[in-house]
Amino acid sequence: MMDKRRFALIGAAGYVAVRHMQAIKAVDGDLVVALDPNDSVGVIDRYFPSSDFFVEFERxxxxxxxxxxxxxxVDYVSICSPNYMHDAHVRFALRSDADAICEKPLVLNPWNIDGLAELQESTGRRVSTILQLRHHPSIVALRDRVSRSRETHRVELTYVTSRGRWYGISWKGDERRSGGIATNIGVHFFDMLVFVFGAVRRNHVHLREDDKMAGFLELERATVPWFLSIDRGDLPDGLAEDQTTFRSITVDGEAFEFSGGFTDLHTVSYESILAGDGFGLEDVRPSIEIVSQLRNAPLEPTAGERHSRLRDMKA
Incomplete structure (x- = not known):
């Protein structure tokens, strides 16, 4: 009988950490130690009450x-820390003779991937990242359908997930630490688009503010005007009063729905990683290149390529 894989977890108090705990439990792993500067981590008791816990990285x-x-x-270090810490924590994992499993975004800039690739090679350990949308059955089916055609599709993406004043005070509101709106709330969508519709040919940004961004992607098999926002004022009229998020993806004018099926995607991701089939550094590179370019590219207000959502914005 094979011994249980042993895990460490960095960022145990984060909102996504519980999904990693659930996944570690589901793959019959053992969380032996966890870290978070915030000690509000009682959720650990539900899954791994015997796990050691530290609030100081040095200890x-x-x-x-x-x-x-x-x-x-430990065999694996699972990383759920703030975005700007991911690079350092992945390096810690590799230098500790463990494989790294890192939440997205893996890093903030593509040159960080190059550094991790060198360390991965020298240590013989592996870096995997969580790209759970690539495991979603509806997205896999769409990818299969797109791969069988020669069409260039028209895709529109609108994602509004309202955030309160706390957001601007936290690390998430600091572009240097979070990577900004496109990285913090959009990177998983950009990865999904590349996964389904192929490599990037053009990447333009038309609007870049602290709480919203918009742009245009041309991929191998799709053109994609997109709009991302954390501003409650951008929510469409007619939503329920307590609905704080609006997501719309259309493909050739038809709504593409994949709201369900998210429950076990972290577990599926862990199963793939433990089987040696996880998504590695080169898988994540295209989406990191997209968001890095969006932070630094000049604005290009090309009217014909603006997202239709922009025309509905309040002046």
Whole structure:
């Protein structure tokens, strides 16, 4: 009988960390140690009450090293920390002789991927990232359908997920730490679009503000005007009063619906990673290149390519 894989978790108090705990439990793994500067981590009791826990990275680092020297090393370090810390925490995992499983965005800039590739090669360990939309049955089916045609499709993406004043105060509101709107709330959509419709040919940004962005992607098999916002004022009229998120993706004028089927996607991701089929550094590179370019590219207000949602915005 194979011993349980041993996991460490960085960012245990984050909202997405519970999905990683569920996935580790589902794959019969053991969370042996966790880290978060915030000690509101009672959720651990539901899954791994015997896990060690630290609020200081230095003590966590020492403990992980002690386990390694005892012959009880962790096999994987799962990373759910703020975006700007991902690169350093992946490096920590590899140097601790463990594989890394990192939430998206893996890093903020494509040159960070190059550095991780060198370290991955020298340590012999592997970096995997969570791109759970690539496992969604509806998205896989759409990809299969697109791959069988030679058409260039028209895709429109609108995603509004309203955030309160806290957002601007937190690390998420700081572009240097989060990567900005396109990275923080859009990178998984950009990855999905490349996964389905192929490589990027053009990448323009028409609107770039602290709380919203809009642009135009030309992919191998699609043109994609897109709009992302955390401004409640951009929610369409007619929504329920308590509805704070609006997502619309259309393909050739038809709504593409994939709201369901998200429950177990982190578990599916972990199963693939443990089987050696996870998504690695080169899989994530296209979406990181997209969001990095969007942060730095000059605005190009080409009227013919603006997203239709922009025409409905209040002056």
């Amino acid at each position: 966590f680092d020492r403990h992980v090293d002690l386990l390694r020297r005892r012959g009880e090393a």
